[in-house]
Amino acid sequence: MAIPxxxxxxxxxxxxxxxxxxxxxxxxxxxxxxxxxxxxxxxxFSIFYFVFREGAPFLRDCFDFKNFFLSPEWYPTSISNKRYGILALLAGTGSVTIVAMLVAVPFSLGTAIFIAEFCKKKTKEAMKIVVEILAAIPSVVWGFIGLMVTNPLIVKLTGAPIGLNALNAGIIVGLMSVPIIVSIAEDSIRAVPDGYIEAAEALGATRWQTVYRVILPAAKNGLLAAVLLGVGRAVGETMAVLMATGHSVNIPFNGEFPYFHALESVRTLTATIVAEMGEAPRLDAGMNGSFPAEARHYQVLFVIGIVLFVITFVINTIADLAVKGIRQKKV
Amino acid sequence: MVNENRVEIRNLTVRYGKTISLHDVSLDIPRNKIFAIIGPANSGKTTLLKSINRTLELESGSSVQGNITIDGREIHEIWNVYELRRRIGMVFPLPVGLPLSVYDNVAYAPRMAGERRRKVLDEIVERCLRQAALWDEVKDRLKNLGTMLSGGQQQRLTIARALSHSPEILCLDEFSIAIDPVTTMRIEDVLVQLKEEMTIILVTNLVQQARRLGDMTCFINKGRVVQVDTTEVMFSDNPGNQLTYDYVRGVFG
Structure with a gap:
């Protein structure tokens, strides 16, 4: 048969x-x-590469782990004796993050539970819009609020000499991270199967018992992710922190009783970079391949950038491991 | 004189939005009997159960008219709805293990009712798991998550959970669809024993199950009660209603 x-x-x-x-x-x-x-x-990878390239000469020539991480002396512009110790800056970032989470976690988890489980539909829509508006406020406006509103308030209420301090910045950053925590926490609470809630209700659980014993355990992965994203936000926040912390190199922790003095001014890693980058010149190496002493300031700011990179990486890894750990326990 | 009827439903009409899922239903559910409810899909069987323990109120758009009394008490007047739900055990058709350990799943309701003593909880857990024919399979892994059990085991876990607060009324909604026949028979034996202590309302798709277990059988179709009678009459050659006869013989439709 012929093929046509x-x-x-x-x-x-x-x-x-x-x-x-x-x-x-x-x-x-x-x-x-x-x-x-x-x-x-x-x-x-390219961001990491460029940040690392700018900071590399410092790491090669003058980096000393002990002096860099464990010294609170940050004098990058001193004429005679330049010192680059970021302990105070780390402590500043840490203190602001701690206060911010103390403010943000209870507020935003409470809000998320309220929105997802307790309120009526109309209230729910209204609350969601308000929370989204909160997310849309630019950080410089938050900084302004810190400067003009909470600053005098803190002075009035606590009698601190100055209201620009870790507490102020922490409150501001905490409020800034509320929307992100709320939206992710609410999603994970809503993702809990209706069957769980139905079953708990049929067993005679009250609303709160259902939330506390069933919904929160079921949603804990998402809640953890939400909180860690909030921490990331707090560590990375720059502008509002610059305006609200008081920006003085200081360690707010010591051995005296409250151990953590939130009413002292601090300075964070991010704020240091943004405040000093403008005045730090980028200088090239001389003929013999060595950099002039003035070039180090610019480079060390990039090293701080690397440190921030590492911190976020560690936070993400912890989040990952925590979520995985919870998963493995199920098996 | 104790009223023979534990649950009395009078003129119950339930609407979801505009659709009416139960039409003017009136039923007497006798004490310490197994009351079987049969009927085709979407005929309002589950809605009927949900209106008894008032979980229907949690669903948006539902409205309830009519009266339901338990031991002569109108349930919509009970202020503490949680107290009411604790008196009624409920088993849903699809197994829902709470995301807790096997032990905590069963101990959940007693704990909420305020029981804290470890020994008492241990006893309750073991008794309920035995009754649900699950104890032998899970006794070595009470600490594992309940959601990791197989579907049939989870279903028996929900039965154990429903028994855990010693309900006076046990509602089973198509409990056997995820369980193998052998286990189903074991649970059915348990149910027959349990009716000494409690009133059992059994919604089932399996007509033969209703025949095996039910003292009374009720046939619901399209939200209306077609016939209620003793199981012997319902499954006899002459139940007195053509629809019932067709349905139990499987020629319905």
């Missing part, structure tokens, strides 16, 4: 071309999507 030969006509050629064009389009789009996916990895 396809005639070579204009219509056939057109059909054949069309098929190939479609196939090419398919490959092109797949390639594009692939590129988009890979690009995020490339961006992260």
């Amino acid at each position: 030969q396809k005639k070579i006509t204009a219509a056939n050629i057109f059909q054949w071309l069309w098929k190939w064009i479609r196939q090419l389009c398919e490959w092109f789009i797949v390639g594009l999507i692939y590129l988009c996916g890979v690009s995020s990895i490339i961006f992260v």
Whole structure:
């Protein structure tokens, strides 16, 4: 039996071309999507590369672990004796983050539980819009609130000599991280299967018993992720912190009773970078390959950037491990 | 003189928005009997159970008319709805293990009712798991998460949980659809023993199960009660109603 030969006509050629064009389009789009996916990895690595490149000379020539991390003396612009100790800056970031989480976690988990479980539909919509507005306020406006509103308030209420301190910045940053924690926590609470709630209610659990014994345990992965994202926000926040902390190099922790003195001014890693980058010149190496002493300031700010990188990396890894740990316990 | 009827339902009409899922239902559910409810899908069987323990109120858009009394007391007038729900055990058709350990799943209700003594809780857990024919399979892993059990085991876990607060009324909603026949028979034996202590309302898709277990059988179709009678009459050659006859013979439709 003869196989019917396809005639070579204009219509056939057109059909054949069309098929190939479609196939090419398919490959092109797949390639594009692939590129988009890979690009995020490339961006992260290139950011890390450039930050590391700027900071590398400092790490090579004058980096000393003990003096860098364990000394509170931050005098990068001293003429005779430049000292680069970031302990005070770390302590500043730490103190602001602690206060911020003390403010944000109870508030935002409470809000999330209220929105997801306790309120009526209309209140729910209204609350969500308000929380989203909170997220849309620019950080410099938050800093302004810290400067003009909470600053005098803190002076009035606590009798502190100055209201620009770790407490003030912590409150401001805490309020800033409320929306992000609320939205993720609310999502994870709503993701709890209705069957759980139904079963608990049928057993005679009150509303609060259901939330406390069933919904929170079931949603704890998401809640943990929400809180850690809030921590990330608090560590990385710059502008509001710069305006509200008082910006003085100081360790708010010591051996005296409250151990943590939130009413002292502090300075954070991020605020240091943004405040000093403008006045730190980027100088090239001289003829003999060594950098002038003035070039170190610029470089050390990038090293601080690397430190921030590492901190966020550690937070993310802890979050990851914690979530995985919870998962493994189930098996 | 004790009223023979534990639950009396009078003129119960339930609406979800505009659709009416129960039409003017009136039933007497006798004390210490197994009351079987049969009927095709979407005929309001589950709604009927939910209106007895008032979990229907949790669903938006539902409205309830009519009276339900338990031991002569109108349930919609009971102020503490949680107290009411604790007196009624409920087993849903799909197993819902709470995200807690096996032990905590069963001990959940007694704990909420305020029981703290470890020894008492241990006893309750063991008794309930035995009654649900699950004890032998899980006694070595009471600390594992209940959600990691197999579907059939989870279903028996929910039965154990429903028994854990010693309910006066036990509502079973198609409890056997996820369980193998052998285990089903074991649980059915337990149910027959349990009716000494409590009133059991059994919603089932399996007509034969209603025949095996039910003292009384009620046939619901499209939100209306078609016939209520003793199981012998319902499954006899002449139940007195053509629809019932067709349904129990499987020629319905």
